[in-house]
Amino acid sequence: MKRLAGLCALMLLLCLGFGSATVFAVQPDEVLADPRMEQKAREISAELRCLVCQNQSIDDSDAPLARDLRLIVRERLKAGDDQSKVIEFVVARYGEFILLRPPFSAKTYLLWLAPLFLLAGGGYLAYRVFHRGDRKPTSIPTPLSEDERSQLRGILDGKQG
Amino acid sequence: MIVEIGHFALILAFAVACLQTGCVAWSLWIGNDEPRSIATPAAIAQCFLLLLSFWALVHSYVVSDFSVQNVWTNSHSAKPLLYKISGAWGNHEGSMLLWVVILALFGGAVSAFGNNLPARLKSNVLAVQGSIGIAFLAFIILTSNPFARLSPAPFEGQGLNPILQDPALSFHPPLLYAGYVGFSMAFSFAIAALLEGRIGAAWARWVRPWTLAAWMFLTIGIALGSWWAYYELGWGGWWFWDPVENASFMPWLAGTALLHSAVVMEKRDALKVWTILLAIITFALSLMGTFLVRSGVLTSVHTFAVDPERGIFILAIIAIFTGGAFALFAWRAPQLRQGTMFSPISREGSLVFNNLLLMTICAAVLVGTLYPLALEVVTGDKISVGPPYFNAVFIPLVLILLVMLPFGPMLPWKRGHAVEAAWRLRVAQGLALAAAIATFVSKPDSPLLAPLAMAVGVWVIAGTLAETAFRAKAFTAPWPEVMRRFANLPRSSYGGMLAHIGVGIAVLGITATSAWRAEQIVAMKPSDRLQFAGYEVVFDKVSERQGPNYQETFGTFKLSKQGEPLSDLTPAKRQYTAPPSTTSEAAIHASWAGDFYLVMGEAAKDGSSVVVRLYFNPLVRLIWIGALIMFVGGAISLTDRRLRIGAPARRAVSSQPTARAGQAS
Numbered sequence: 001m002k003r004l005a006g007l008c009a010l011m012l013l014l015c016l017g018f019g020s021a022t023v024f025a026v027q028p029d030e031v032l033a034d035p036r037m038e039q040k041a042r043e044i045s046a047e048l049r050c051l052v053c054q055n056q057s058i059d060d061s062d063a064p065l066a067r068d069l070r071l072i073v074r075e076r077l078k079a080g081d082d083q084s085k086v087i088e089f090v091v092a093r094y095g096e097f098i099l100l101r102p103p104f105s106a107k108t109y110l111l112w113l114a115p116l117f118l119l120a121g122g123g124y125l126a127y128r129v130f131h132r133g134d135r136k137p138t139s140i141p142t143p144l145s146e147d148e149r150s151q152l153r154g155i156l157d158g159k160q161g
Numbered sequence: 162m163i164v165e166i167g168h169f170a171l172i173l174a175f176a177v178a179c180l181q182t183g184c185v186a187w188s189l190w191i192g193n194d195e196p197r198s199i200a201t202p203a204a205i206a207q208c209f210l211l212l213l214s215f216w217a218l219v220h221s222y223v224v225s226d227f228s229v230q231n232v233w234t235n236s237h238s239a240k241p242l243l244y245k246i247s248g249a250w251g252n253h254e255g256s257m258l259l260w261v262v263i264l265a266l267f268g269g270a271v272s273a274f275g276n277n278l279p280a281r282l283k284s285n286v287l288a289v290q291g292s293i294g295i296a297f298l299a300f301i302i303l304t305s306n307p308f309a310r311l312s313p314a315p316f317e318g319q320g321l322n323p324i325l326q327d328p329a330l331s332f333h334p335p336l337l338y339a340g341y342v343g344f345s346m347a348f349s350f351a352i353a354a355l356l357e358g359r360i361g362a363a364w365a366r367w368v369r370p371w372t373l374a375a376w377m378f379l380t381i382g383i384a385l386g387s388w389w390a391y392y393e394l395g396w397g398g399w400w401f402w403d404p405v406e407n408a409s410f411m412p413w414l415a416g417t418a419l420l421h422s423a424v425v426m427e428k429r430d431a432l433k434v435w436t437i438l439l440a441i442i443t444f445a446l447s448l449m450g451t452f453l454v455r456s457g458v459l460t461s462v463h464t465f466a467v468d469p470e471r472g473i474f475i476l477a478i479i480a481i482f483t484g485g486a487f488a489l490f491a492w493r494a495p496q497l498r499q500g501t502m503f504s505p506i507s508r509e510g511s512l513v514f515n516n517l518l519l520m521t522i523c524a525a526v527l528v529g530t531l532y533p534l535a536l537e538v539v540t541g542d543k544i545s546v547g548p549p550y551f552n553a554v555f556i557p558l559v560l561i562l563l564v565m566l567p568f569g570p571m572l573p574w575k576r577g578h579a580v581e582a583a584w585r586l587r588v589a590q591g592l593a594l595a596a597a598i599a600t601f602v603s604k605p606d607s608p609l610l611a612p613l614a615m616a617v618g619v620w621v622i623a624g625t626l627a628e629t630a631f632r633a634k635a636f637t638a639p640w641p642e643v644m645r646r647f648a649n650l651p652r653s654s655y656g657g658m659l660a661h662i663g664v665g666i667a668v669l670g671i672t673a674t675s676a677w678r679a680e681q682i683v684a685m686k687p688s689d690r691l692q693f694a695g696y697e698v699v700f701d702k703v704s705e706r707q708g709p710n711y712q713e714t715f716g717t718f719k720l721s722k723q724g725e726p727l728s729d730l731t732p733a734k735r736q737y738t739a740p741p742s743t744t745s746e747a748a749i750h751a752s753w754a755g756d757f758y759l760v761m762g763e764a765a766k767d768g769s770s771v772v773v774r775l776y777f778n779p780l781v782r783l784i785w786i787g788a789l790i791m792f793v794g795g796a797i798s799l800t801d802r803r804l805r806i807g808a809p810a811r812r813a814v815s816s817q818p819t820a821r822a823g824q825a826s
Contacts, residue, residue: 025396026682027682027762027763027772028682028683028684028772031682046548046549047549049545049547055401055403055404055547057547057548060396060398095543096544097543097544097545098545099544099545100545100546100547100548100549100550101547101549101550101553102544102545102546102550107536107540107542107544108532108544110528110532111528111529111532111546111550114524114525114528115521115522115524115525115528115554115558118520118521118524118525119517119518119521119558122517122520122521123517126505126513126514126517129513130503130504130505130510
């Protein structure tokens with residue numbers, strides 16, 4: 001039950017500890033002066049995992065570690081890094097586990113290609129079914145004629161028609 | 162004493178479930194139909210026993226009987242009554258009991274109302290239902306007993322996690338389970354049909370009401386959960402692609418596919434083997450959802466390995482049921498007669514396309530959810546698969562599906578013309594194009610996907626209305642004729658149309674919220690003014706009040722728009738003592754244009770200001786209204802005469818030969 005709830009409870013335990021009172025992730029003092037750069041920081045943050053939480057991005061999490069990561073992202077942006085540089089920087093320190101969108105690599109071929117394969121495979125199967133229909137068009141059986149019916153009745157009654 | 166009666170009823174229900182399945186097995190063994198007649202009363206008895214057992218648990222929660230371990234761990238005497246009751250299923254043991262209660266209710270419903278079913282099919286269905294009951298009752302009795310006692314009884318309970326103390330979340334689990342477990346009916350019918358080796362249009366008609374009911378519950382259950390997350394978790398999101406959410410979304414996708422393929426089977430006697438397979442898959446996904454949430458495997462593979470008893474048990478249940486079902490399918494399916502043929506451009510063809518897309522989406526969600534687990538087990542590498550992955554895969558597939566949606570109902574059965582269908586939808590195409598242009602012009606800096614997605618939402622709604630108009634011959638026939646045709650449309654058509662309109666409405670809400678959500682984080686001092694999203698907020702004061710089982714600090718914010726006062730917003734932070742924790746309550750001013758959403762955070766160190774986070778979520782309400790319309794559509798479809806009557810066609814056919822024979826002799 002409680003889809004999120006169980007996780008949230010856990011999340012709360014992990015990230016806050018009982019009795020703590022923070023609710024938000026990004027605090028006013030973190031926000032960059034340049035709105036464009038801030039927007040970019042938010043976009044990057046949504047791609048990075050809060051490492052001590054259950055399935056939360058650093059943009060959503062109020063754990064101290066998430067805050068540190070948000071600050072790092074913003075520092076790198078201020079230093080003039082673009083999105084890919086910032087992400088490279090973070091991955092170099094925390095590993096690929098931090099990426100919520102795993103990169104396309106030998107480890108994740110199956111992850112990224114599975115939907116395509118399934119769509120193609122399913123499409124092929126459907127095509128086969130339709131194709132079989134073309135080769136062997138079934139017709140609606142024509143109803144018995146009156147003659148045939150009486151013949152059948154005869155057979156059913158045990159007399160040869 | 163009541164607790165012991167509950168425990169005893171639970172064990173007795175297990176025995177009755179064994180009888181329910183055993184009598185049918187015995188019948189098959191001795192080749193005599195007499196013993197199988199026990200299945201019907203057994204299912205009803207099982208239902209009553211489990212209701213009794215469940216009542217006993219709820220009763221011990223209501224009276225706060227802390228000598229019961231489960232009550233002690235999850236309840237507190239100061240909790241409001243509603244949360245005492247919902248606390249009964251707000252934990253592992255209680256929620257598993259609820260699971261089997263709902264299973265037994267469905268079984269009991271088939272027993273009581275399934276009089277139109279052939280006796281053999283009915284008892285076979287009940288036998289399969291019974292076997293699922295055996296497995297899960299054994300699981301509860303052996304690993305998760307909700308009636309375990311404590312001695313000496315503690316004086317006070319530990320309390321329920323405050324985040325679960327919410328009206329929406331009280332009803333969320335029962336609805337979700339009614340959906341999950343309801344798909345067991347489709348599964349049982351599929352197995353029963355495979356056992357008999359006979360299947361046809363009548364089967365689809367029998368299965369459809371149960372599948373539809375399950376789908377409705379799941380739809381509304383998921384929507385309720387997402388609404389709860391939206392207002393309770395305090396950051397205004399409504400879907401997180403969380404594994405626990407995915408666990409309920411996968412059966413929904415498969416169930417939606419099943420509803421559509423069952424239509425083909427009912428109307429055209431085609432896609433039979435596929436529909437059976439889909440029924441098995443849907444329930445397998447429901448079981449997997451139960452496993453994912455209940456075993457703790459999602460938290461970490463290691464937690465699972467440390468305390469594997471419950472997880473392994475459910476895994477074994479899944480292995481036996483899905484493995485057994487697939488084996489039976491592989492053995493029997495080739496013997497099922499293939500149905501009629503149809504062209505790809507036809508109603509059937511469009512429904513095949515619908516199934517292909519829905520199942521691909523479902524598989525993508527499955528892969529995304531399980532891939533990190535599988536990779537870690539196989540290679541030890543840890544990766545994260547989060548919302549960016551799911552959005553990247555889900556959005557394109559869903560858009561393709563929705564673009565094709567209005568064509569389906571416009572195509573005739575067997576063979577149709579794409580151009581003709583497109584021509585009938587010309588008004589809808591115009592409206593969709595207009596929506597795209599309007600979006601692009603009015604919000605030029607929005608994401609590229611936004612105009613497209615808004616157009617798709619309008620396209621689905623307008624296309625569905627066009628279908629209704631086409632069927633009623635609006636604009637082509639005289640009005641009295643149109644009204645008559647409109648009134649005579651079968652209820653299942655109305656239901657389908659409403660459900661599709663609901664989808665379109667939800668798409669509009671989802672797109673608007675995702676693309677144009679505004680957000681601001683700011684520290685405010687009392688009497689500070691703030692302009693945000695066309696509203697004006699004045700921070701009045703912070704005060705304290707006492708709730709039934711919490712202490713609340715709440716802020717008062719005066720909200721106005723263009724000088725006109727709207728309402729006072731009172732976001733709060735609640736301090737619960739049992740268990741000690743804090744929740745944050747968002748304040749929402751809802752309107753059709755969107756929700757003004759305000760959360761109050763930490764007060765500054767010197768106490769002079771508080772951090773306030775504001776959101777404006779445009780059209781967000783439409784997401785849940787869309788889901789509600791889908792639910793209502795399902796309900797209207799459920800009242801369709803053909804579903805209530807059962808199988809008139811079959812009766813008519815079977816009565817004919819006797820009449821003829823009478824004439825002939």
